[in-house]
Amino acid sequence: MLERMIQKRPPWLVASPGVPAIAISTRIRLARNIEAFPFPGRCSDDQRRDVISAVTEAAKGATALRTAQLLMIEALTPVDKQLLVERRLASPEFVRQAAPAALLVTPDETCSIMINEEDHLRMQVLRPELHIDHAWSSVDELDTQLEESLQYAYSSRFGYLTACPTNVGTGLRVSVMLHLPALVHEHKIGGVISAVGKIGIAVRGFYGENSEAQGHLFQVSNQVTLGRGESDIIRQLQQIVGRIIDHEAKLRETLIKNAPHQIRNDVGRAFGTLKYAEILTSQEATELLSVLLMGIDLHVFDEIDRATVSQLMIDTQPAHVQILCGKELTTEQRDLERARIIRERLNTRADHA
């Protein structure tokens, strides 16, 4: 399954034609625990295996997981583990642990459950673009169907109980990935982060908690769930995300109006470097591809189609490069192979154009 995974474009990355491309994807996750077991951090290995069995059994009744497969984390190679992180199906902490843990995931990757992460269940729904309502109804249905077989840890006073107090209550985290090159370019992203931080909204890098922003990609998500209802959390996040998108869109218009040559220059240089570099780190590749995306969205660049670029943002991550090459690679080898993959795809497209 993991080898097949990188052959195709994740559905949550497929943007509709004509839709403003600032919101890349929407992710909703629910944290749940089973009443009969201690939190994973305090479970024995046997108990953790029982949790995996219980969740897998319950998942048979869930419509969204009909086609899901079970991946035992201990059976995965280091590259496969990293691949799951890069595909946003697993947290780095989840795949790093030695104790029994498993991932239930559908072939299209839009629905998954980390079993024995910090909580027994971390169920996740991924959707392209800004579709919070759609993602919410999917994960809510999944949660309801699982609850028919699982007795969740629940307090009538606090709501759903979780290992970390920040998740107690709804266990809900709504997270929208935004592409914000203009806010970064104009040094306004810091102001946005601190402003929304004051009302309990976090802006994080591509890989979530503690990660740096890469390629001008930011995850905007709610910080706190305790004492708030799901609809309240969702409505607030929709408002904030809408405002950030407006800000980015206006800034892009201003940039292209006031500094068209500078934008064309940035985009052209990014393309030239990607097309002819022999060595490219993951971070540089992501950042240059992000600039190209902006160029395409602003209609100043059309030598490459958007799908090729956003696919490369996924495929040039370290584990993806190794799986595309069919072997483990050192950092130096990855940087060479990454540049080769990019050169080939950009040249192919350029010839077609």
Next chain:
Amino acid sequence: MLERMIQKRPPWLVASPGVPAIAISTRIRLARNIEAFPFPGRCSDDQRRDVISAVTEAAKGATALRTAQLLMIEALTPVDKQLLVERRLASPEFVRQAAPAALLVTPDETCSIMINEEDHLRMQVLRPELHIDHAWSSVDELDTQLEESLQYAYSSRFGYLTACPTNVGTGLRVSVMLHLPALVHEHKIGGVISAVGKIGIAVRGFYGENSEAQGHLFQVSNQVTLGRGESDIIRQLQQIVGRIIDHEAKLRETLIKNAPHQIRNDVGRAFGTLKYAEILTSQEATELLSVLLMGIDLHVFDEIDRATVSQLMIDTQPAHVQILCGKELTTEQRDLERARIIRERLNTRADHA
């Protein structure tokens, strides 16, 4: 004449096929003064005009100047003046002065005399590659023929007298332009400059005195002429230049052997940036073109022929860009037009390849 000038490739830049391309060109100049006049700095305008007449008259007897034209500096536009500097036919100080001064120059630019620079005559011969003997015999013949009509200021004790003591004696400066990207890349150029400095050899930037190195181009020349014969100066410079060329050549071999990907990476990125940038300063263009030249010389790059690249190193200088565009331009406009010219030429060549 000045408009015509940039249509063609200066003959001193035309390298023979197969010749190691480290030595770009050889220049020899002789400083001479006419006994009957004070040095130019102390001449009245009338005296300076008389000097111009005397030199022009004497030049009629010089074989090398048969086709030469006389350009009065005061009649030139600022752009034309800058063009002469960029073509290495005039010093910045020479074209900057308001007092009467003139340039005698052959259409192929290989032979010229600045009249009323620091000295009454600064005669110059330019040759492609490393041809010190050839250049010397040309300038020596020119000097002899001029001396038939002109009474030079000469002291039997010191030799030829010049305005600046550093030129007293032979008035000779031999100067070889070297392309030294590997020495720069490996941070060894500083050591070379200080070592040869101790034995009276100067290593300067592209435009001579007080100028910074651009595009890894360095002029190596003798500092002192007093108390030394011409053949002594020439022999020493030939030796030193030969050693620097060997050093650069060996370092290039080492680089391509030990770090082939790094070299290809540098060269590829330079090409990509030149091909797709929308804004390019003169300095950045020269440096990137220089990296391309190295790539071509090291046989790691063949998308563009060497002649196109070395021609662009000339044509992307500020006055050249303005004359190619047929009008005066601001710095911002020049950076845009420079990038456009480069994009066009690189794309044309790539299509032919």
